[in-house]
Amino acid sequence: MNESEEQFLQKLKATFRIEAEEHLKALSNGILALENGLSPDKQPKMVEAIYREAHTLKGAARSVNLKSMHEVCQVFEDLLALWKRGQLKVEKSLYDTLYATLDFLNGAMVKDPEPEASVAILKKLKQSIIQEVKPEQTQPEASQPAQAQETQTQTTSDKLIRVSIPKLDRLLQEVEEMLMVKQAAQQEAQDLNQLMVEITAKEKELARLTQGQQIHSPQKMSDLIELHKQIHKMTKERLAKITKNSNMNAHIVEAMVYSLLEDIKKVLMQPVNILFDSFPRMVRDIAQDLGKEIKLEIHGGNIEVDRRILETLKDPIIHIIRNSIDHGIQSPDERAKQGRPRHGTITINAEEVGGSNVEISIADDGTGINVDKVKEASIKQNLLSAIEARDISYQDAIKLAFHSGVSTSTSVTHLSGRGLGLGIVSEKVEKLGGRIVVESEPNRGTKFRLILPLTLATFRGIRIQVSDQEYIVPAHNVINVMRLKQEDIHSLENCKTISIEGHSLSFIHLADMFGFHRKNGSLVALIIKGVDKTVAFGADGIFGEHEVLVKSLGSQCVRLKNVMAATIMESGKVIPILNPIDLIASTLKQHLVAQAPIETGKKESTKKVILFAEDSITTRLMIKNILETAGYEVKTAVDGAEALALLQTNKVDLLLTDIEMPNLDGFSLVQKIKATNAHKTLPVVICSACASREDREKGMLLGANAYLDKSSFTQQILLNLIGKLV
Amino acid sequence: MNPEPNVLLKQRAEQLAKPIGKAEKIGQFLEVLVFKLAQELYGVEMQYIREVCPLREFTAIPCAPNFLFGLMNVRSRIIPLINLKVFFDLPATEGNKNSIILKNEDREFAIVSDELIGIQSIPLDQVQPSLPTFTGIREDFFDGVTPERIIILSGKKLLGSNQLIVDETV
Numbered sequence: 001m002n003e004s005e006e007q008f009l010q011k012l013k014a015t016f017r018i019e020a021e022e023h024l025k026a027l028s029n030g031i032l033a034l035e036n037g038l039s040p041d042k043q044p045k046m047v048e049a050i051y052r053e054a055h056t057l058k059g060a061a062r063s064v065n066l067k068s069m070h071e072v073c074q075v076f077e078d079l080l081a082l083w084k085r086g087q088l089k090v091e092k093s094l095y096d097t098l099y100a101t102l103d104f105l106n107g108a109m110v111k112d113p114e115p116e117a118s119v120a121i122l123k124k125l126k127q128s129i130i131q132e133v134k135p136e137q138t139q140p141e142a143s144q145p146a147q148a149q150e151t152q153t154q155t156t157s158d159k160l161i162r163v164s165i166p167k168l169d170r171l172l173q174e175v176e177e178m179l180m181v182k183q184a185a186q187q188e189a190q191d192l193n194q195l196m197v198e199i200t201a202k203e204k205e206l207a208r209l210t211q212g213q214q215i216h217s218p219q220k221m222s223d224l225i226e227l228h229k230q231i232h233k234m235t236k237e238r239l240a241k242i243t244k245n246s247n248m249n250a251h252i253v254e255a256m257v258y259s260l261l262e263d264i265k266k267v268l269m270q271p272v273n274i275l276f277d278s279f280p281r282m283v284r285d286i287a288q289d290l291g292k293e294i295k296l297e298i299h300g301g302n303i304e305v306d307r308r309i310l311e312t313l314k315d316p317i318i319h320i321i322r323n324s325i326d327h328g329i330q331s332p333d334e335r336a337k338q339g340r341p342r343h344g345t346i347t348i349n350a351e352e353v354g355g356s357n358v359e360i361s362i363a364d365d366g367t368g369i370n371v372d373k374v375k376e377a378s379i380k381q382n383l384l385s386a387i388e389a390r391d392i393s394y395q396d397a398i399k400l401a402f403h404s405g406v407s408t409s410t411s412v413t414h415l416s417g418r419g420l421g422l423g424i425v426s427e428k429v430e431k432l433g434g435r436i437v438v439e440s441e442p443n444r445g446t447k448f449r450l451i452l453p454l455t456l457a458t459f460r461g462i463r464i465q466v467s468d469q470e471y472i473v474p475a476h477n478v479i480n481v482m483r484l485k486q487e488d489i490h491s492l493e494n495c496k497t498i499s500i501e502g503h504s505l506s507f508i509h510l511a512d513m514f515g516f517h518r519k520n521g522s523l524v525a526l527i528i529k530g531v532d533k534t535v536a537f538g539a540d541g542i543f544g545e546h547e548v549l550v551k552s553l554g555s556q557c558v559r560l561k562n563v564m565a566a567t568i569m570e571s572g573k574v575i576p577i578l579n580p581i582d583l584i585a586s587t588l589k590q591h592l593v594a595q596a597p598i599e600t601g602k603k604e605s606t607k608k609v610i611l612f613a614e615d616s617i618t619t620r621l622m623i624k625n626i627l628e629t630a631g632y633e634v635k636t637a638v639d640g641a642e643a644l645a646l647l648q649t650n651k652v653d654l655l656l657t658d659i660e661m662p663n664l665d666g667f668s669l670v671q672k673i674k675a676t677n678a679h680k681t682l683p684v685v686i687c688s689a690c691a692s693r694e695d696r697e698k699g700m701l702l703g704a705n706a707y708l709d710k711s712s713f714t715q716q717i718l719l720n721l722i723g724k725l726v
Numbered sequence: 727m728n729p730e731p732n733v734l735l736k737q738r739a740e741q742l743a744k745p746i747g748k749a750e751k752i753g754q755f756l757e758v759l760v761f762k763l764a765q766e767l768y769g770v771e772m773q774y775i776r777e778v779c780p781l782r783e784f785t786a787i788p789c790a791p792n793f794l795f796g797l798m799n800v801r802s803r804i805i806p807l808i809n810l811k812v813f814f815d816l817p818a819t820e821g822n823k824n825s826i827i828l829k830n831e832d833r834e835f836a837i838v839s840d841e842l843i844g845i846q847s848i849p850l851d852q853v854q855p856s857l858p859t860f861t862g863i864r865e866d867f868f869d870g871v872t873p874e875r876i877i878i879l880s881g882k883k884l885l886g887s888n889q890l891i892v893d894e895t896v
């Protein structure tokens with residue numbers, strides 16, 4: 001080992017000690033809580049938590065070559081794993097062993113332990129396992145390390161951050177400087193009050209002079225004028241002084257607040273490496289698990305990005321990496337057959353783009369996304385028809401992989417293939433104000449490009465007016481802003497378009513989209529870019545670009561259509577920040593509605609309302625999507641009880657219901673509805689996987705108009721049937 | 727200090743410390759804020775109310791569900807305003823003068839009211855737990871009704887309800 005490597009290892013060890021201290025502290029707190037009799041419902045969670053701590057500690061110890069510590073952690077973890085699965089008899093002696101282990105680890109962290117000590121502790125731990133596992137002998141689970149990995153990555157993002165003391169000192173100093181501003185503000189208020197008092201006194205004097213009588217004498221007149229002059233002079237002098245101070249203070253405050261904000265942001269900035277550091281091990285583990293050979297290359301890890309962005313990115317990136325290893329990169333033998341190196345390569349790269357953005361790309365040299373499989377899966381999910389599938393472009397087809405429920409994997413493994421992943425990935429990236437681009441070439445590989453802002457706190461937005469409301473549009477999604485005349489808008493196949501530099505763009509006025517009255521007068525177009533689509537949106541006015549503070553809408557508004565957050569203007573007014581990705585998705589939907597043959601009226605109020613009761617969220621979303629695309633308004637309920645409640649407050653034209661649901665099942669729901677006067681004639685369609693004849697007959701007897709078998713129905717059958725009934 | 731004022735003060739303190747009226751049953755009273763929605767009277771237990779403020783300026787949100795009345799700014803925090811009239815089949819009135827902010831550890835929102843009546847102590851035994859017509863959404867939010875026909879809304883149920891959460895995708 002040469003000198004610099006030695007130095008590096010020392011540095012690593014120092015970092016490790018800080019980390020290990022935290023893990024050991026959490027472990028000891030957890031074990032203490034368990035020993036002190038935690039309530040039974042909290043116990044599994046706690047055991048799970050300390051198991052994860054031990055697991056992480058083990059990994060960390062290995063990475064800094066602390067062999068004996070690693071060995072002890074391994075056995076420690078095995079014991080906790082049994083405990084986690086409820087296969088460990090817990091008694092007093094166990095806790096003694098656990099504490100002894102913690103003491104050992106605490107010591108080992110600082111100084112390499114004597115070999116005897118580590119042998120002794122290992123023996124103790126193993127005894128605890130053998131002795132206490134007896135009641136229920138089980139075979140070790142093969143997939144356990146991978147599972148552990150999964151739970152770990154989901155929960156490690158606790159709300160802690162490590163901040164260097166100089167950074168904090170600097171902040172304290174800046175806040176202390178603000179005390180001066182506080183005094184200045186007090187002084188100013190005092191000066192103004194004093195002035196007010198003096199003016200009031202002079203006014204009283206004036207009043208005394210003019211009291212009750214007409215002013216005749218010239219002497220009195222001149223006294224009066226003199227007094228007025230005095231008041232004027234005094235007020236002016238004093239005000240000039242106060243104004244001067246006040247202006248100066250305003251400057252100081254501005255500078256202070258700005259530098260404080262900047263420094264606070266810096267506290268939240270961390271090198272991307274914090275995120276990347278855990279990847280090599282994870283990749284190794286997954287690759288080993290799946291029998292693949294992977295080389296991981298990481299570049300650009302020292303770019304600093306807002307910690308909150310890094311935290312949110314962790315899961316999406318891990319997901320993409322898993323996908324690459326699981327589906328992208330072939331097995332070593334397969335690769336060899338194709339004349340390529342046995343090991344696949346995954347390259348993770350971070351680089352700053354355009355000054356305020358960072359692009360993180362994850363590329364593999366695997367098979368690329370199999371577009372045919374994506375299409376097939378999408379057709380199955382009714383996301384597109386066979387004809388559409390034939391004509392769809394490669395890029396658009398890849399985009400389909402982002403829909404929930406679309407998975408190209410023929411088998412669902414514990415790592416991936418459930419089809420929810422990429423959808424969640426893109427949602428998380430969008431939430432951060434970023435976008436995601438996928439490039440894939442058959443047999444060359446796939447590259448995911450995540451383009452994100454460096455910081456979250458400030459955010460540039462364009463303030464626009466629609467009808468008499470104001471909105472903010474994120475500036476990084478706006479490519480261009482232009483004034484339009486009415487005659488610039490053309491109709492193309494029933495859709496409005498405008499042309500820019502020879503290209504046609506779909507145009508939709510935001511007032512139309514939001515159901516507002518358009519203002520007469522100026523018309524502006526904002527060219528907004530989403531993931532890979534660009535649409536021109538009309539607005540009634542534009543106020544320019546601002547730096548806005550993004551405010552969360554709180555836990556009550558988890559997600560709004562077309563609105564991603566809000567900001568508060570200096571006037572105190574709340575202004576919604578529009579979500580460009582949603583806006584574009586809404587346009588596409590409206591276009592589909594316009595094309596749908598069933599409804600010609602565009603107005604919301606003429607839409608037929610379908611109430612859909614179904615307990616599975618996937619089915620609910622899928623059917624809702626189909627129906628909405630066909631121009632219906634859809635209300636959904638998670639069970640019969642909610643459906644009943646919704647029926648009482650909403651006008652509904654048709655009920656579509658599943659049979660098996662919690663609280664109130666479909667049969668009882670239909671029975672209840674048919675028993676009320678208000679809904680006696682409401683058309684009811686039962687849509688269920690219970691397709692036995694008895695069920696069908698029971699449904700029809702209760703008064704359902706139709707019974708659809710979930711396993712065999714198609715979008716067309718459903719739409720035809722509903723078309724007939726409403 | 728001479729002893730006389732001391733004696734006087736002590737007497738006063740004792741007087742003040744005495745419970746008022748039937749206050750030995752204090753635990754059996756509900757402290758509720760009574761307010762009006764359209765023509766109906768509703769009450770919410772004080773313990774769930776963080777503050778009450780006049781509804782001056784708020785921002786309506788496009789494409790939002792109809793129960794989301796808008797967003798308002800309360801000391802630089804954004805609070806969603808919820809219109810309960812939508813749930814109780816009440817006519818949309820022009821009132822909407824006040825907002826009552828409800829809060830627990832993880833949720834916070836304001837309900838829009840037409841008129842504030844005031845804080846009342848209602849003996850618990852006078853609250854009739856339920857009426858047969860309290861079904862569906864009423865059952866979900868109502869705790870009972872008083873002889874003066876004040877409907878007691880459950881702060882706990884309102885704050886815990888998923889029906890009041892907005893979670894929509896395009």
